[in-house]
Amino acid sequence: MNLAQWSIIQNGAKIVAHMGTGNNAYIIACYSNSRPAVMLPLLIQMNHTNTNIAVVVHTETAAKRYSKEIEETSKVAGTPCSSQCFLRWDSLPIDSKCTYFTPESFLKAFGQQQEIPYTHIIVLDTHERLQWGETVLAVLKKVYTGPLVLCCSPLPKAIGYLQDFYEGASIIALQDIEVVDMHYLDHPSCNLVDTAVDTAVNISSMEGDGHIIMFLSTREEVLLVIRGINDRLQSQQKGGDVSVVPFYKAMKREELEELYDALDKRGGRTIIVATAMAQDYTSLPPDIKYVVDSGLQTSQEGKQIWATKLDCEIRANRVSSTGGKVYRLFTEEMFEDLIDMCPAEVMVDKLDQVVLYWLSLGVKNILTLETPSKYPQRLLSSALTTLHHASLISNDGQLTRVAQSVSSLSICLPFIPTRFIAAIGHSLSESCTSQILSIVAMELAGGLNEAYYTPKEVVKREEAKNIHALFQVEEGPYITLLNIYESACTPKLKHTRWFVEHFLNYQMIRMATNIRHELASVIGVGAVNADKDEQMTGCLEIVKRYFDE
Structure with a gap:
């Protein structure tokens, strides 16, 4: 082009x-x-x-x-x-x-x-x-x-x-703000943390006004670099007007407050040491003039990997002041070797949910469907196999009666795992739809770990453990989830005090009630609360088939 x-x-x-x-x-x-x-x-x-x-x-x-x-x-x-x-x-x-x-x-x-x-x-x-x-x-x-x-x-x-x-x-x-200078290292860095600290301190000491944002790959690197910058500035007695703040996922409240205080402060310089999450974040100070980029990020599997050229360009564009400068902590040759952008998700992820969505919309041949990225044959085959095993499609690739009965779920809520959709579809003929809806809603809201609340006080943890044990049943964790839901929501959602007394997460279970109501309304099931007269046999069989992976 x-x-x-x-x-x-x-x-x-x-x-x-x-x-x-x-x-x-x-x-x-x-x-x-x-x-x-x-x-x-x-x-x-x-x-x-x-x-x-x-x-x-x-x-x-x-x-x-x-x-x-x-x-x-x-x-x-x-x-x-x-x-x-x-x-x-x-x-x-x-x-x-x-x-x-x-x-x-x-x-x-x-x-x-x-x-x-x-x-x-x-x-x-x-x-x-x-x-x-x-x-x-x-x-x-x-x-x-x-x-x-x-x-x-x-x-x-x-x-x-x-x-x-x-x-x-x-x-x-x-057109965006133009980056005036792009700097690369002459040789690969032997110690990224030291190089990052040196670069930030040199910018702060030798360059004019303007905030600095630095991109690293992990929280541990962020904290090490912040400690190093503060130590260097203190030893040089130059840290008076410089605030060094972290920015990463799962920050503590006091750390976020420190960040916002630094961003709101008039005058001085702020050095934001961040992970890749700051690439797209908009609530940053308007006078960022310097970007320091390690060229690294963390994959979904938690591994340190190289960013793409696109990632690096987006980071460089965090400059919001005319005359900005970008310092890349790697060589120009290394940048040229980076891939342009990540492959489309449909090229690497499971496709059973998206395939079920298109089939539910009436697409007859998924192979001729026009999509921005063509679905790989091997992932399509895997998706069709998964849907067939769940009894959602027949041998000729068409929706079964079970899938047709819950096709509205696939269309309105296509991101719900297909095994949950299959479970709800099969529950319609097993007189246990209400129970399955409750279990699915609790799973989508976070599952058993999110349902339980464990207090910080050591003396109360044993009490919480004993009360949690009262909800547990020998049929397994999913029926335990059902038990928690019915206890908390029958005949209606209990008062917050009840949740405190039973060490349960009120917000999570309240979310589950909303999800359950939505699921029920989409498939046209009027009852919202579980009926005690419904048979548990069908419920247990469905749980064993679709939940116990």
Whole structure:
């Protein structure tokens, strides 16, 4: 792809002028995820009246954050634009609203309504190539005819795969803050922690004003580097106006408060030492001028791995001040050897849930289905085998009667494990649907470990253990979950005091009641609480077949 062919747009309002009607897709190529998430809906509002915009973003946290941010930004811009998250489509009047969805919640809303009432749709983070994100794109191509904007990285491969799917979709490149200097090491680092500390201290001592953000792979590295920076600054007596704060998953409350205090502080310099989670995080100080990138991250399996070129470019784009600089703690040759971007999830993950979703929607031949990434034959075969063993498809690959009876679950809640859908489907003929729904809801809410509350006080732990034992039954953990649910929710959800006395997680079980109600309403089961007269035999057989893996 010739990058010179891009339409470089400095004034974002011109983007809307490119948006026509019909099923044409427009690709916005940019590194920053937060700017199009907030600015594109506002620009559409400014150029169109009575708009109802849907924005699909890859995580619930990001969706809520963008929803809040657009409210604040619209007030400053003087453009009325109310925002909401994850609402039913039929409750959204066309009055200049912007609703943020995750791919899962978007598919859920589509499954419930079977129509898309939005005047404009924006899909963010398409370069993530998540399974349900790509499913959203495939659904939109089949059923949506309005203006569609896809936001992705400007890497040629990220754009190319979207252009191939949308048959030469128009590209618009959204200019971001320009990085002035990109620095690499001359030789690979022998000690990453020492190199990171040296780099941060040198920037702080020799460069001008501006905050610093550093990307490392693990929490342990973050803490080691922070300790090293503080020791060096203290020894040099230069730490007075410098705050060094961590940013990683599962931070303690006091650590988060320290981070926010540092970000809110006027004057001085903040050094944010972070893991990869800060790549897409928007609530960072507006004057980040220096990025330090180790080039490493942690895989889902907990292993330290190299980031992709896309990851490194996104990190570099965290610069939010003109004249920013990026220091990569590896050589330029090492950067060139990195892969462009991660493979699509559908290329490596199980496909039984997504295959069941398409079959439930009426797709006859999954092999001819148009999707952004073509499903691998070996994963398709594995998915069909899994569904056949669960009695959800027949020998000819069509839905069985059991699958048809719960096809609404597959359409409205496609992200539920197929074994749970199969369990609910078989329970309809075994007079134990109420019990299976309770078990599934408790599992989806977190399972047995989340249901139990273990107090911090050592003296109370033995008491909690004894009370938890009262719920346990010899039939196994899943029937124990059923016992907990029925004890806590029959005839209705107990008072919070009861949960405290029984050392159970009120929030988790309350979530389970909401999930159970949703499951029951989707398949049209009126009863919400378990009926004591229902037979346990069928329930135990279903649990043994679908839960005890």
